[in-house]
Amino acid sequence: MLPPDENKEVYYQLALGFVPGIGAKTGRVLLEKFGSATSIFHTPLKELKNTEGVSEIKAKGFKDDEVFRKAEKEMDFILKNEIKVLYTNHNYPKRLSNCSDAPLLLYYKGNADLDAAKIVAVVGTRKNTDYGHQLCEELVDGLRTLDDILIVSGLALGIDAIAHKKCVHQGTATVGVLGHGLGRIYPFTHTSLAGQMTEHGGLLTEFISETLPDRNNFPMRNRIVAGMSDVTVVIESHVTGGALITANLASGYNREVAAYPGRVNDTRSAGCNELIRKNVAAMITKPEDLIDLMNWNKEARPKAVQRQLFINLLPEEQKIIDLLQTKDSVHADELYHHTGLSSSQLAATLLQLEMQGIIKTLPGKYYRMY
DSSP: OOOOGGGHHHHHHHHHHHSTTOOHHHHHHHHHHHSSHHHHHTSOHHHHTTSTTOOHHHHHGGGOHHHHHHHHHHHHHHHHHTOEEEETTBBOOHHHHTSTTOOSEEEEEEOSOTTOSEEEEEEEOSSOOHHHHHHHHHHHHHHTTSTTEEEEEOOOTTHHHHHHHHHHHHTOOEEEEOSSOTTSOSSGGGHHHHHHHHHSEEEEESSOTTOOOOTTHHHHHHHHHHHTOSEEEEESOOSSSHHHHHHHHHHHTTOEEEEOOOOTTOGGGHHHHHHHHTTSSEEOSSHHHHHHHTTOOGGGSOOOOOOOOOOSOOHHHHHHHHHHTTSSOEEHHHHHHHHOOOHHHHHHHHHHHHHTTSEEEETTTEEEEO
């Protein structure tokens, strides 16, 4: 049975994820070609087969009763538990949407703004020392005064949990990205913490409700943590492990990475020291270092002056200037969405404006007027 009209697109978005052989890449091709998941499922098989990545066998999957049965079951869970389904053009995190390997849709339970002005991922070892515990709490506490701040982590033992708990205690919005479905909480000991987070933050996952916390899911989870954040901070990590995966993913997405150094003979700081040594991460020793790195310290900015009127600007340049004149600084992702320019056009236009001395590049892919 189909859901009410207002939920039809959600239902078909869910169904799209259950069609055998249709991954995120092909799903995006189909959505771009046909405009919506609803339209895809109402398209004749002959036309579906003419789509890149869709063979005749895959096309038949769009008419498979099992696909709809699974979608109906997931829809029931979503409605019963007040889960939000996030997909393209429907509340999908803007920063994450710019990552080529982002999931097609997300399941979200919570109320935090996933497009907050400042998003910090805090990651680290599951077996932290007292040193790591102290640094993590000091960092989260030092960020509490920033406007519109969101702390993201993975709800794992150790540094993740310390960051989440400190946020809950002081009232800072925090989101846990899960390596399983929302039908359970892993580790089970974090059930109470997860419940508190949904009241002032949230839980986010790409996995359907019944998905178990399989070890292969967690590296996939890490790309969401890195992709939805402005900066990833590593607090204690071995040279291998999830925190290093997240840091390297963030670097690959051209996001900032920061790490706290540790003693050279401490294996739980070896990963942080290696990130710093290889210039993957900026070294920080206190919250103020991170705030300076990201240019979030408003007191360090000069007072606003009357904006100069520019003449002879190209239309694409004017779009950028119009937005920059309304804010202290703007991230490249926001400029991309606001201007409608391709990534290459945007990069070229920003470079031209900087060479003219009209705008200035800031750390973290932010821009502001001179």
